[in-house]
Amino acid sequence: MLAYVIRRIFVSIPILIGSTILVFIMVKFSGDPLEGLKMRNPPPPRQTILNEEHRLRLDKPVWEQYWLWLKGLVLHGDFGPSVHGNINIGHELGDRLFVTLRLVVLSVLIALIFAVITGVVSAVKQYSATDYSFTFLGFLFLAMPSFWFAILLKSAGIAYNQATGTEAFFTIGEKSVLLTDDSGWGQFKDIAGHMVLPTISLALISYAAWSRFQRASMLEVLNSDYVRLARAKGLRSRQVLVRHALRTALIPLTTVTALDIAALLGGAVITEMVFQWHGLGDYLLRSIRDHDAYAMMGWLLVSAIIVIVFNLIADLLYSVLDPRIRYE
């Protein structure tokens, strides 16, 4: 198992290098990092522009820029120079990583739990009123733009706060700027309170697709011969459903979840924007606006690593769910 994990990590290195090369080329096309400086009025002296070009390595050929970036990253953990000379991209990403990660991880868990429950219930009670209502909700959430729903949730939270005169829902930021109770518990409560609405809004989008998927795979398993055999043997229906059917029906969902992680990270960008979180998504939007090439590279590297780690976890989960799979 451990050997397998280590091997997988080594295999993912070429993937990371490949995707960073691809993105580096694309980012180079996306705009001039010095546009802001050059458009400044009055125009800065020529020497300033040349200095900046040198600092951002723009005076070198593209392949050398990439090589320097990779070398700096591997040898010194340096993410390259930012357009804003006083900002260290590595520190910025590190500070924001956990803000975004806790949003994404919790959303995935909540979406999975609800998707499995409603998918299984829908499949077991196929064509019942419950099935139809879950199906209707699934289609509705699938068609709903995530940002629209997030704003709706946010304004519902604000309306509730106003109606009750309390601070029941936090709608802005990932934590309070001024906290009266700064003990460990107080901080935890504050962060948890800020997470409620953003997590729901991010989770619902993936929930819709996953619950449809879980319903389909559960139906397929329920109609298979071995489940019929288990029933014919006289096993209790609870045991048939959970031990025999559900375990098998979870395998396809694991694949889909791993594939959707990239989309979820994209969704987090939008959720963070609506709820004004200072996470990775917020940093990405700012970097794109400033044509901050190395900051974009840093963001894409971090999210590619997250995607790869989630895929690895999914592969390890296979072996838990499917005893035929053994990783040596």
Place this chain on the structure above:
Amino acid sequence: MSEIRASSVTTSGAPQPTSPTGAADREFTVKERSQLQQAFRRFLRHRLAVLSLVLFILIVLLAFVGPLIWKYKYTDITPDNSQPPSPAHPFGTDSLGHDWFAQVLRGLQQSVKVALCIAIVASTLGVVWGGVSGYYRGISDSVLMRLADLILTIPAIALAAALGNIGGGTWWMIALVLGGLSAPLVARAVRGVVLSLREQEFVEAARALGASDRWIILRHLVPNAFAVVIVYATLLVATGILSETALSFIGFGVHPPDTSLGLLIYQAQSAVQTRPWLFYFPGLFIILIALTVNFIGDGLRDAFDPRQTRQRR
């Protein structure tokens, strides 16, 4: 698709074994139908899908014909500002006095246009990509599929936001970028279909008869992969409109002075409680489009692959 035919009895609609002698000497009236015609008939039986198709066509008509008929243009500023919906302004007006119905019509037009183009670009590119990959296999397959994997590990919205600005944020550039980023999904599916088709006897028979690669791809593989592609293309319209509006919402899609449904929602987000009509109408249209397109896609999938429906009816 003329060579893949199956005749069917009109009354039951169930496929019958093809008779080599033809229909003339049978006692029932038997009409010969192509695969496409059969799929079309099955689609018509899917009531929700047909209803959705009608609704979707109406929305598209509204998007393209509506702005020509409606009395206000989206650039017009009327003397009424922040009016709730009324007969004069069915969707109300914003604080500057823009007629919101005209704004939504324009946004709808841009968003629908981009979404349709995304579907066309992604499925065309995806068919070529997956087709080449699945048919020729070997090195070109590995390279093309690894490239598809790479693109799919990167959050599409991030890449689209970075790249969409290249052409100054014109709608066709956005469609091109988003379409290109969705192409790997189609490519994977098409490759799968082609890989399984090329091993089948009728392809082998064609090759034995001396058919060229070009003939086999165009006359055998493409028509059979058509079902998969058309379903993907339909569903891509739904994801396309969601990604275009999201992109415009975060500020990297359609720019003012032009507008899109996503941009309208961005502009209305602070007005949810004070002037809710500004926020709800554009969102409603996005949901309506995505919903109808998903139902159409479902109907098409069932129509092209009746085996899947076995458990449904």
